[in-house]
Amino acid sequence: IKVDMVNRAWKWIERQWNKLFCKSSKTENKTDKYNQLNERFEKVKNVKYSNDTTKIDYDSNYKPLDTTSYLNCIGFVCYMYNISASYSVSNFDKYTQFSELKDIKNVNQLQIGDVITWEYESGEVDKNKKPIYEYHASIWKGNGEIWECMDPKGVRTRNYQKYYDYMNSHDMKIKTVKYFRFKEGNK
Numbered sequence: 390i391k392v393d394m395v396n397r398a399w400k401w402i403e404r405q406w407n408k409l410f411c412k413s414s415k416t417e418n419k420t421d422k423y424n425q426l427n428e429r430f431e432k433v434k435n436v437k438y439s440n441d442t443t444k445i446d447y448d449s450n451y452k453p454l455d456t457t458s459y460l461n462c463i464g465f466v467c468y469m470y471n472i473s474a475s476y477s478v479s480n481f482d483k484y485t486q487f488s489e490l491k492d493i494k495n496v497n498q499l500q501i502g503d504v505i506t507w508e509y510e511s512g513e514v515d516k517n518k519k520p521i522y523e524y525h526a527s528i529w530k531g532n533g534e535i536w537e538c539m540d541p542k543g544v545r546t547r548n549y550q551k552y553y554d555y556m557n558s559h560d561m562k563i564k565t566v567k568y569f570r571f572k573e574g575n576k
Contacts, residue, residue, distance in 0.1 A: 434545070450473050462526045
């Protein structure tokens with residue numbers, strides 16, 4: 390009985406904490422945007438990662454198909470939004486279907502479907518001993534999670550904060566994080 394009472398009390402505390410400090414997963418995830426993106430995600434959630442773009446299946450407009458066996462991060466973002474892939478994470482601001490969100494101060498301001506681009510140290514240096522940077526793109530799923538395609542695991546859901554902390558603690562210091570929002574009606 391004591392264990393049951395403690396468990397009930399803990400669940401009550403958890404609910405109160407979430408009401409005060411967290412977005413409700415039930416309300417945040419029940420949006421048309423979430424449902425559309427999650428439906429597309431489910432079609433490719435077991436797709437493997439490949440940086441070789443010739444391994445990715447496209448339609449005639451260079452849009453990645455859900456029948457592909459491979460994607461990379463930018464191909465995944467393009468697939469999720471059903472747009473043509475041009476493969477330039479470092480120049481993601483040139484994707485005219487998205488507008489850059491320069492006023493985002495923390496992830497709590499993101500909306501489901503916002504694209505997050507990362508520039509981080511690869512852990513290697515060039516001949517002048519300067520860090521070599523790599524880029525990654527992911528999509529805000531909500532409730533502290535992102536949808537992404539990354540080496541070696543492929544398409545998956547990941548905790549944003551754990552990813553951020555991991556990158557900064559493994560010689561891959563994050564240099565820049567940018568946020569972008571899809572402009573509705575741009576396909």
